[in-house]
Amino acid sequence: MGQTSTEGNLDESTLALLIEMIDENNCLAKVFRRARDHYESVGSEFTIRLVQDKGKGNSTRTPSAEEVDEIISAELPNKDEDPVAYDLVIKHMIHGPCGLFNPKSPCMENNVCTKKYPRSNNDNTSIDKSGYVLYRQRRTDDTCTLKAGAVLDNTYVVPHNIKLLKKYEAHINVEWCNRTSAVKYLFKYITKGVDRATAVIEKGNSATSSGATGSGGSKEKVLRQRNEIQDYIEARYLSACESMWRTFAFHIHKRKPSVEKLILHLEGEHNITVKSTDNLGRVIHKPGIEKTMFTEWMVLCRRSAFARTLTYVQIPEYFVWNNSAKVWTERKKGKSIGRVVAVHPSAGDRYYLRVLINKIKGPRSYDELKTYNDVKYPDFKSVCHARGLLDNDVEWLESMSEGARTASPYQLRDMFVTFLNNCFVASPKGLWEHSWKSMSEDILHKRQRILGHANLELDDNTLEQYTLIEVEKLMRMQDRSLNDFKDMPKINPVFLKELGNSLWNHEMDYDVAEETLRHDKQYKLLNAEQLAIYESVLNSVDKKEGKFFFKSDNILYSQISNLENIDQAMIQANKKGLTHRFTPSKPVFFAFGHLLKLDIQHTFCVHTINTKI
Numbered sequence: 001m002g003q004t005s006t007e008g009n010l011d012e013s014t015l016a017l018l019i020e021m022i023d024e025n026n027c028l029a030k031v032f033r034r035a036r037d038h039y040e041s042v043g044s045e046f047t048i049r050l051v052q053d054k055g056k057g058n059s060t061r062t063p064s065a066e067e068v069d070e071i072i073s074a075e076l077p078n079k080d081e082d083p084v085a086y087d088l089v090i091k092h093m094i095h096g097p098c099g100l101f102n103p104k105s106p107c108m109e110n111n112v113c114t115k116k117y118p119r120s121n122n123d124n125t126s127i128d129k130s131g132y133v134l135y136r137q138r139r140t141d142d143t144c145t146l147k148a149g150a151v152l153d154n155t156y157v158v159p160h161n162i163k164l165l166k167k168y169e170a171h172i173n174v175e176w177c178n179r180t181s182a183v184k185y186l187f188k189y190i191t192k193g194v195d196r197a198t199a200v201i202e203k204g205n206s207a208t209s210s211g212a213t214g215s216g217g218s219k220e221k222v223l224r225q226r227n228e229i230q231d232y233i234e235a236r237y238l239s240a241c242e243s244m245w246r247t248f249a250f251h252i253h254k255r256k257p258s259v260e261k262l263i264l265h266l267e268g269e270h271n272i273t274v275k276s277t278d279n280l281g282r283v284i285h286k287p288g289i290e291k292t293m294f295t296e297w298m299v300l301c302r303r304s305a306f307a308r309t310l311t312y313v314q315i316p317e318y319f320v321w322n323n324s325a326k327v328w329t330e331r332k333k334g335k336s337i338g339r340v341v342a343v344h345p346s347a348g349d350r351y352y353l354r355v356l357i358n359k360i361k362g363p364r365s366y367d368e369l370k371t372y373n374d375v376k377y378p379d380f381k382s383v384c385h386a387r388g389l390l391d392n393d394v395e396w397l398e399s400m401s402e403g404a405r406t407a408s409p410y411q412l413r414d415m416f417v418t419f420l421n422n423c424f425v426a427s428p429k430g431l432w433e434h435s436w437k438s439m440s441e442d443i444l445h446k447r448q449r450i451l452g453h454a455n456l457e458l459d460d461n462t463l464e465q466y467t468l469i470e471v472e473k474l475m476r477m478q479d480r481s482l483n484d485f486k487d488m489p490k491i492n493p494v495f496l497k498e499l500g501n502s503l504w505n506h507e508m509d510y511d512v513a514e515e516t517l518r519h520d521k522q523y524k525l526l527n528a529e530q531l532a533i534y535e536s537v538l539n540s541v542d543k544k545e546g547k548f549f550f551k552s553d554n555i556l557y558s559q560i561s562n563l564e565n566i567d568q569a570m571i572q573a574n575k576k577g578l579t580h581r582f583t584p585s586k587p588v589f590f591a592f593g594h595l596l597k598l599d600i601q602h603t604f605c606v607h608t609i610n611t612k613i
Contacts, residue, residue, distance in 0.1 A: 063176070065125035065136075072174050074119075074135035074159040085162050092171045093158045101150035109449070116454035118155035128457075133176045135159050184406050197237035257335045260316035264294050264340060264357060266350055267366045291326040300328040301362040308362025313338045345399070345418045352380035355395055359387070393426050397434055404438035412439045413467075417474045420485065429487040440467040465495050 022029045077085040095117045098105035107115050125136040137154040161174045245252075265271070270292045274283050283289065297315060300307045307315065307328075316338035319328045343354045356369055363369045370377050377383045384390050396419050403412050416435060419425055443466045448456045458466070468491050472482050482488045526534060 063127075065127070068125050068127075068133055068176055069136060071161060072133075072135060072159050072176060073162060074137050074157050075154045076140075076157055077162070082162075085166065088165050088169060089157065089160070092165065092169070093160045093173075094152055095156050095158050097150035097152060097156070101152075110452050112452040112454065114449070118153075120455065121155060127178075132178055195237040195239070195242070197235055257337055260321065260336050260338045262293065262312055262316070262338045262340045264312075264343070264350070264354055265292065266353065270294070288326055293321055293323075293326075296321075296326060296328055298364050298366075298368075302364045308364075311359070311361050312357040313340055345415070346422050349380045352384045355384050355389055356380055356387075359389060390424065391426075393431055396423065396425055396431055400431065400435040400438070404435070409439050409442040410470075413471050413474055417471060417478065417480075420475070421478055421480055427487065428485040429489070432488060436464055436467050439471070440464070443467055443470070464489070465492050469495055 019033075076089055079086040095115060096102060096105055096107070096113075098107050098113045098115075098117060102108075103111065105113070107113050107117070119135075119137055121139040122134055122137050123139075126134045128134065137157065140154060158171075158173050159175055160172060164172050164174065263270075272283065272289065274280065294312075297307075297312060300315070300319065307319070310318065315328065316331075316336045318331055320331050320336075321328055340354060340358065343351045345351050353369070357363070360369065367376060370380065370383050372383055372386045375386070377386060381390075384395070389395055399419075400412065400415065403415055407415070412435065416431070416439060419431065420428060425431055440463050443463055444456070444458055447458065447466065448454055468482065468489060472491060475481050482491070523534075
């Protein structure tokens with residue numbers, strides 16, 4: 001063996017012998033070493049760079065068309081100049097065929113490609129006012145290709161990077177991201193689970209009938225009915241590269257830095273996990289059962305002056321939570337960040353507790369959190385008001401901004417409706433103007449799908465109107481309306497017809513078979529008087545008499561749901577005179593454009609289609 005050098009490093013000859021020994025005994029060592037050296041090299045096969053505006057320091061700017069073209073291509077390469085790239089694009093980066101070439105393609109919906117292919121021809125790459133890139137896809141006659149019997153040109157090419165394509169020889173769609181907030185749409189792919197594939201089992205769709213023969217002696221073919229649902233199965237898909245990766249126990253994912261999930265709860269209301277076989281009496285009296293990460297944070301603040309200079313979310317950067325001992329200890333190595341669990345505004349005082357701990361440093365007890373200027377308040381909401389945390393809708397604005405970074409547009413609209421209905425919003429209009437664009441991110445895509453127009457564009461005014469409609473739908477599901485808020489923008493009358501149609505579709509969204517089964521079961525429970533009333537209601541509907549019936553009997557409410565099976569619309573008025581539909585959990589507030597202001601305690605109204613009310 002060789003000797004070590006004066007610097008303490010291993011002698012080169014010794015290192016060479018070790019490598020030779022490993023190569024002789026492990027056939028994979030050489031391959032993996034080469035792969036490692038390749039990826040750790042400083043080669044410039046592919047480089048990602050931020051394009052900066054030199055006049056504005058480090059701030060990034062929108063790239064020019066030429067800069068986008070350097071990285072992303074949406075055209076067929078020249079076959080003579082780069083035949084390898086040409087073959088790879090044809091093999092991996094051609095969409096479809098779909099449309100007229102293949103109307104049954106999975107991407108087709110209502111005879112329109114949901115992926116917006118074929119794209120329109122563009123002589124130059126351009127960036128629209130929204131920041132979206134329209135890639136260069138020039139019209140050409142000499143670079144077409146034949147795929148599955150279809151002649152496809154540049155308009156079917158998926159945007160890609162040539163260097164990545166050559167390196168991995170796989171389908172890699174490369175797009176220019178117009179804003180960093182778009183990264184939130186990657187979150188859902190993390191939780192979608194493992195790769196899956198839909199497989200089909202071919203059964204053969206024809207059979208020969210042994211008893212049927214024609215005059216020529218040929219047998220007649222009898223077609224079998226095919227059950228597509230039974231033919232297709234969804235299965236776990238394990239690719240070759242994934243199987244190899246898992247065989248060698250390589251890391252599937254990595255998170256850096258680690259994230260500490262910080263729980264919070266009201267005093268004495270923390271969760272306790274028990275088994276079905278546990279004795280509840282013993283569990284309750286178990287030593288330390290009252291200790292949680294949240295309560296021990298306040299204990300930490302009592303004994304550590306430094307901890308009192310930190311908010312709850314900053315604690316994991318300097319302290320480590322020991323779950324077995326239930327104690328915070330000083331961090332000696334590693335790095336971690338804290339994230340407080342999300343709390344919906346409808347959670348009441350727990351939500352306002354979260355507001356406080358994000359602002360207040362080093363509280364030593366729940367009472368200290370409730371105290372401000374030597375005054376102890378009864379709940380956390382009152383403290384938030386006293387501290388001015390809810391003035392000028394600061395908290396609602398911050399919550400919407402925080403949600404916009406991770407939540408879907410539908411979730412943001414639901415949060416907005418929750419704020420209006422359950423919280424004191426000083427300026428609904430101000431909250432709307434601050435947040436409506438983040439709530440509208442899926443509107444354009446929805447309109448494109450509904451209208452079958454892949455290249456549809458909407459101006460800001462139209463986009464805002466459609467967003468108002470989506471919010472109004474959520475409001476009406478809670479027996480409220482945007483009209484209840486005077487300074488909120490109003491829906492243009494031109495769009496009201498579409499709102500009415502969507503509400504009617506919501507009313508008709510039920511399972512006929514399920515409703516029929518429920519009706520038959522409850523019909524047997526009616527007594528003689530109830531049965532007489534039930535028959536009177538049905539006779540009135542059949543004869544289109546448009547009568548009103550008044551009866552305080554809950555069992556009849558659900559029984560009248562049978563009318564929905566013959567396409568009737570129903571509303572029910574509760575004790576306050578607000579209109580609802582009969583089926584559970586689906587109100588039809590303002591179903592006929594106005595309220596029925598009734599003073600009767602229990603009423604219901606049956607209204608048939610094409611009759612006046």
